[in-house]
Amino acid sequence: MSYNFIKSKSGRIYQVSYVIRDEVEKYNRNGVNALQLDPALNRLFTAGRDSIIRIWSVNQHKQDPYIASMEHHTDWVNDIVLCCNGKTLISASSDTTVKVWNAHKGFCMSTLRTHKDYVKALAYAKDKELVASAGLDRQIFLWDVNTLTALTASNNTVTICVIFYNVKALLLNRDGSQCLSGSSDGTIRLWSLGQQRCIATYRVHDEGVWALQVNDAFTHVYSGGRDRKIYCTDLRNPDIRVLICEEKAPVLKMELDRSADPPPAIWVATTKSTVNKWTLKGIHNFRASGDYDNDCTNPITPLCTQPDQVIKGGASxxxxxxxxxxxxxxxxxxxxxxxxxxxxxxxxxxxxxxxxxxxxxxxxxxxxxxxxxxxxxxxxxxxxxxxxxxxxxxxxxxxxxxxxxxxxxxxxxxxxxxxxxxxxxxxxxxxxxxxxxxxxxxxxxxxxxxxxxxxxxxxxxxxxxxxxxxxxxxxxxxxxxxxxxxxxxxxxxxxxxxxxxxxVDKNMPKFNKIPFYLQPHASSGAKTLKKDRLSASDMLQVRKVMEHVYEKIINLDNESQTTSSSNNEKPGEQEKEEDIAVLAEEKIELLCQDQVLDPNMDLRTVKHFIWKSGGDLTLHYRQKST
Structure with missing residues (x-):
């Protein structure tokens, strides 16, 4: 396993965090942001908002589809891509890193730290073995996959940088000459990477487009997003589109089953932790939509109403x-x-x-x-x-x-x-x-x-x-x-x-001190003492103050006699302390704002819940009536 770290500059605030969780987190805990299907091994990779990448069997006959987890990210995993014939997995995260994994053995091999903000999307050009990463820093970095798997500190080279409009999804064609992006403004854009400009814009959704898939021929795009609807659109004729299905939550990611052509199914992940598989049978019977989709009186009927397969998620x-x-x-x-x-x-x-x-x-x-x-x-x-x-x-x-x-x-x-x-x-x-x-x-x-x-x-x-x-x-x-x-x-x-x-050095931090005044209560008839300002640990218990009052103020003479008697009996120091504690609690009570205090309270609790005012805490003592 490869571990990566950064030496922080001076002046930074350092934090330590830990996660309270089960040893094996078998179920997606939150929304699933990313999907990748390995048809050769019948495995589905999911990744999402719980920071964990999981591997599932898509064999419908298997009762428990969970296989393993891949953990190294510390924030949402926003996208993943399988490359090198399924041997390598690339992941992008809100922890600002791109990580390279051994997909078969499930361990992290290296980490790329080029982005300065959340890394939101990845795209893979299979023929060229290129991976593009895009983030909220409004930059796209293009990486050679072979270089990624043999990473050195000198090859984090930016070969292209394009400003996008808040990119939410990204796709590359096979030769890496064009890419599709989905944006929060509801549009799908086709870009020429050679010309570094947008060459076509498609408006299929009324709300943000968060997920894209495209067929191998790069002629049909599958899109989904905030509106929960999944469409298939012909890039050559945008008026031809079909509504595949409507999810119960906003769509975050989709993955085509490419085991046949045309694709027989599509996996869909949403802001819920469950992942659904929808059939695409019959989708090739396209029809021109015209204004039909936007006609509220005749809403379009989805191709599917129930998923074919479900990978259940857990609660978050x-x-x-x-x-x-x-x-x-x-x-x-x-x-x-x-x-x-x-x-x-x-x-x-x-x-x-x-x-x-x-x-x-x-x-x-x-x-x-x-x-x-x-x-x-x-x-x-x-x-x-x-x-x-x-x-x-x-x-x-x-x-x-x-x-x-x-x-x-x-x-x-x-x-x-x-x-x-x-x-x-x-x-x-x-x-x-x-x-x-x-x-x-x-x-x-x-x-x-x-x-x-x-x-x-x-x-x-x-x-x-x-x-x-x-x-x-x-x-x-x-x-x-x-x-x-x-x-x-x-x-x-x-x-x-x-x-x-x-x-390591065992240097104990200092106690927090709390100043207070200690005076006889008005009902005791005792003469008011000189108002000396005392100080003690803020977690000192009230019973300790009562012991102080009993020993040093009210019963000093009696305490001396008790000590003399105790010396004759030669008891241990602990017994003496316990005797004083019992006597103090029997004979003394401490008050704040005329409220009798529980001996188990500490001073900061008294100040927070009972004193409730500015200035130094004032405590009063009196002897209990017999």
Whole structure:
């Protein structure tokens, strides 16, 4: 497998992302943007908005048509072409790259990074072994297929550059002298590549043309798009056209079955995850359409009303809500199923079925405030979690709240070390093994060399992506692959310094401090203290402040006596702390805005949900009435 990376310029914001997903994603999760048929092997390649290229058997007798997946892109795959007699697959993506694949073995051989924006369309001239790529940077690059499969850094040569009108689809004729383009303005244009100009314009659709196919003789074009209709038009006489079928969603891609001439069928992909095969039998009986197609009183009847074969798709996530513990997420998919996810463990916790999404959010609300430390993207139909340096260090929480027995836990530290668990640089240094080999997990001692963060693991199949904010992907790999020699070398080149500081150098980020004032409550009758400004970690729990009040303010003398008595009995320090904690909770209560505080609350939650005003937080204490 070939891995590609870019050294970022200084001043860029670095991000780390990971995708929460199943180990094997058998079904298209979102709209299918691209199709390629290999009639020799009876295989159909699909690619789309979930970033995955899949291979299917088109043998109708096979119960499960799924064969394999090809994964390396990090954004929508917008187009694919099969070349070199089906041995090589070329893909174009919104991650701005064009990738070259071994189609038989399913691995990525090389990556082209010439485009500066989304790469939207590809076209293949079989006789010349040329592939053209077009994107939103309004450029077309023409590539020699033989050069692509033996890529070097010096052959990314632009041989032609043409400005197009927001190209949505592209086709080349066999000798590479002409091409057809479909545009968002609803037109199909025929271009002369030698003259570098448009030589004919066809208007078949009222809305954008997103998909094109053409027969081998380059005489009939099949088109589809936003209007969901698929037409076949005679390029020699544009008035002759036939409506093949009408899909249930906008058409994104089509692929002719070229096993015979004329083509017996056409595969169609839409914004839905299902792919349909439609028969073309009888299409050669063309008739002049004239104004007939545009006559609303006599709409044209489609040639087909039901597909011959269907490759079923899966559901994609279309809605999510980050719960206020900033660890769990609720999602809703295209089938209206709701699910509950754990961001730290990168896995689905529970399928909740077809329940009310808003009701489920209310049911799972907790009175706890944790700052945002990640963002969520649903573009691929799966949960993509992104961390960046600017906000992820804010998410310190009590490890008790996170389900661990340790004192404190930074979400980011745990997450980064879990994502890079297999990277050798994150393992414990043998020189420090004596200090680190004893880990306390769930209150028990466990002797082992610490790997990962020591709290939990993410699934080894989790994709991890390093990139620049708003820019290109630097490197993508699976968690389990980070221990490989090649992957480790590339990680050394691409992992941002702020991640290395945490995972390798073990530099813990500083706690966020919160200033506050502590005064006796008016009802206590106690004299108001000098208004000293205190400061503590913003995740310090209210019970710790209560202990401070009990020890240092209200019951100092009693505490001294208790300590003297305890010294005679020689208890452990932990017992003493536990006694004070129990006594403080029995005798002291803390208030904010005259509301008694839950001892389990932390200071930032108090400030966010109860204080709710500017200025420094003010807390009041009083003794509980006996």
């Amino acid at each position: 996530i279309i809605q999510c809500h980050i719960l206020n513990d900033k660890r769990h997420i609720l999602t809703k998919d295209t089938n209206n199923n709701v699910a509950y996810w754990d961001v730290l463990k990168a896995c689905k916790v529970e399928d909740l079925g077809k329940v009310d999404f808003e009701d489920e959010i209310k049911k799972r609300f907790k009175m706890v405030y944790v700052p945002n430390w990640f963002s969520v993207d649903l573009k691929t139909g799966m949960l993509t979690i992104t961390l960046d340096e600017s906000d992820c260090f804010a998410a310190w929480v009590s490890a008790k709240d996170a389900g661990f027995s340790m004192s404190f836990l930074p979400f980011l530290l745990s997450k980064e070390k879990a994502l890079l668990e297999y990277w050798p640089r994150t393992h414990v240094n043998p020189m420090d093994e004596e200090e680190n080999e004893v880990n306390h997990v769930n209150g028990e001692q466990e002797n082992r060399v610490q790997k990962g963060n020591g709290y939990f693991q993410v699934p080894p199949h989790t994709p991890v992506i390093f990139g620049e904010a708003g820019g290109r992907t630097l490197f993508r790999l699976l968690c389990r692959d980070s221990g490989g020699e090649t992957e480790s070398m590339l990680l050394n080149e691409t992992v941002p310094q702020w991640v290395i500081d945490i995972t």
